[in-house]
Amino acid sequence: MMGGEEEKEEEIGKKDEEEEEEEMVGSIGSYRGRVRLVYSSAAAAEMMLLWGIQQPTLSKPNAFVSHSSQQLRLDACGRTLSILQSPSSLGTPGVTGSVLWDSGVVLGKFLEHTVESGMMLLQGKKVVELGSGCGLVGCIAALLGAEVILTDLPDRLRLLRKNVGTNLYGNVRGSAAVSQFVWGEEPDLELIQPLPDYVLGSDVIYGEDAVMDLLATLLELCGTQTTIILAGELEMMLSSNTS
Numbered sequence: 001m002m003g004g005e006e007e008k009e010e011e012i013g014k015k016d017e018e019e020e021e022e023e024m025v026g027s028i029g030s031y032r033g034r035v036r037l038v039y040s041s042a043a044a045a046e047m048m049l050l051w052g053i054q055q056p057t058l059s060k061p062n063a064f065v066s067h068s069s070q071q072l073r074l075d076a077c078g079r080t081l082s083i084l085q086s087p088s089s090l091g092t093p094g095v096t097g098s099v100l101w102d103s104g105v106v107l108g109k110f111l112e113h114t115v116e117s118g119m120m121l122l123q124g125k126k127v128v129e130l131g132s133g134c135g136l137v138g139c140i141a142a143l144l145g146a147e148v149i150l151t152d153l154p155d156r157l158r159l160l161r162k163n164v165g166t167n168l169y170g171n172v173r174g175s176a177a178v179s180q181f182v183w184g185e186e187p188d189l190e191l192i193q194p195l196p197d198y199v200l201g202s203d204v205i206y207g208e209d210a211v212m213d214l215l216a217t218l219l220e221l222c223g224t225q226t227t228i229i230l231a232g233e234l235e236m237m238l239s240s241n242t243s
């Protein structure tokens with residue numbers, strides 16, 4: 001049997017745990033999605049795992065996007081972004097970036113929230129986005145002040161250029177350029193001189209084939225000052241691992 005002192009200590013311990021848990025839960029920007037932040041103490045391998053808590057994404061794919069629409073609208077950085085998609089191209093083997101993916105919406109809103117809440121500074125920072133697809137994430141980074149290079153496979157740049165042109169009009173705090181880049185290949189000098197401050201990618205890990213090339217690219221692009229932020233669907237990664 002526990003004595004009164006021990007019970008009291010256990011209760012205090014539980015309360016501390018609950019408070020700690022509460023501190024780790026926040027919400028993202030105007031989208032207000034509840035998220036849990038996990039920090040690791042090793043700076044070199046710092047990992048931030050961000051996932052929705054009781055979000056529809058847990059059970060429903062494409063919770064924030066529609067892959068049948070020609071155009072998606074999303075409020076970010078004080079304007080309504082209009083992202084054109086090409087749903088018909090999605091049927092072509094190997095083509096995935098002709099539509100927007102949930103991870104892109106989450107990463108874009110995450111950037112907006114972290115910058116607007118003062119947790120991250122993108123103003124004047126060099127950002128390289130890998131596998132930009134329709135370009136939502138890169139556009140948001142440019143609106144938040146970054147000098148962004150959005151990249152994708154050579155034959156996937158038309159839609160990307162169109163979306164960048166459509167959304168980055170008027171007063172944009174940063175800038176955006178579109179460039180072809182195939183993971184695993186030698187990067188053009190503009191990508192690595194100087195090395196980027198941030199490398200971003202949403203939903204870029206979905207097939208085992210490209211992972212080694214992606215890793216090689218991350219090593220090429222990253223210096224000691226570079227932060228890599230990748231967003232992906234955990235459920236999708238797990239199921240592709242077990243299939």
Ligand SMILES: C[S@@+](CC[C@H](N)C(=O)[O-])C[C@H]1O[C@@H](n2cnc3c(N)ncnc32)[C@H](O)[C@@H]1O
Binds near residue numbers: 135152206
């Ligand atoms: C699932 S889509 C994600 C698109 C976008 N980031 C989003 O979240 O909506 C994956 C993107 O990675 C690009 N990609 C795939 N393999 C690639 C490679 N080997 N080199 C460069 N880009 C690649 C695709 O063309 C596509 O745009």
